[in-house]
Amino acid sequence: MNGLSNYIINSLDGVVSRELIVFIISMLPILELRGGLIASAFLGIEMWKGIAICVIGNILPVPIILTLVTPLFNMLKKTKYIRPLVEKLENRAMKKKDSIGKYQFLGLMLFVGIPLPGTGAWTGSLVAALLDMKFKKAFPAVILGILMATVIMTVVSYVIPGFFF
Secondary structure, eight states, rough: OHHHHHHHHHBBBBTBBBHHHHHHHHHSSSHHHHHHHHHHTTTTOHHHHHHHHHHHHHTTTTHHHHHHHHHHEEEEEEEETTEEEEEEEEHHHHHTTHHHTTTHHHHHHHHSSSTTTTTTTHHHHHHHHHOOOOHHHHHHHHHHHHHHHHHHHHHIIHHHHHHHO
């Protein structure tokens, strides 16, 4: 488990429930469902309960990102001090556009679903919004990607360790 997940677990353990810790991790960019399922297994949460918590936590930010990020970025780019940060985020996200742009739905689904560094629902939704993908096309692609990542990460977090421990 990475340092950020450990920090969150150590900071919140005993303060809030294990399930809420996993839910928070699943909602955060970078960690998302991947970190949430690993944390869920580490914290001893039953597999099916952990899956449900992580999927819901990872899905919640998606509609917000898809619908609000472009207007928010446009507004923030008007401010002198925040513009460089917004442009940096846009440029970083747009570096991933080749993975998504050409194939749209399938590209976005695979981008979100294959758990590699720099991929996931947050980045996928951001790139989809910046590419002006329609919500009714982008949202289902992200959901299917999250479900694909769920299968892969459940095997990594629960099934494989179950053979050894």
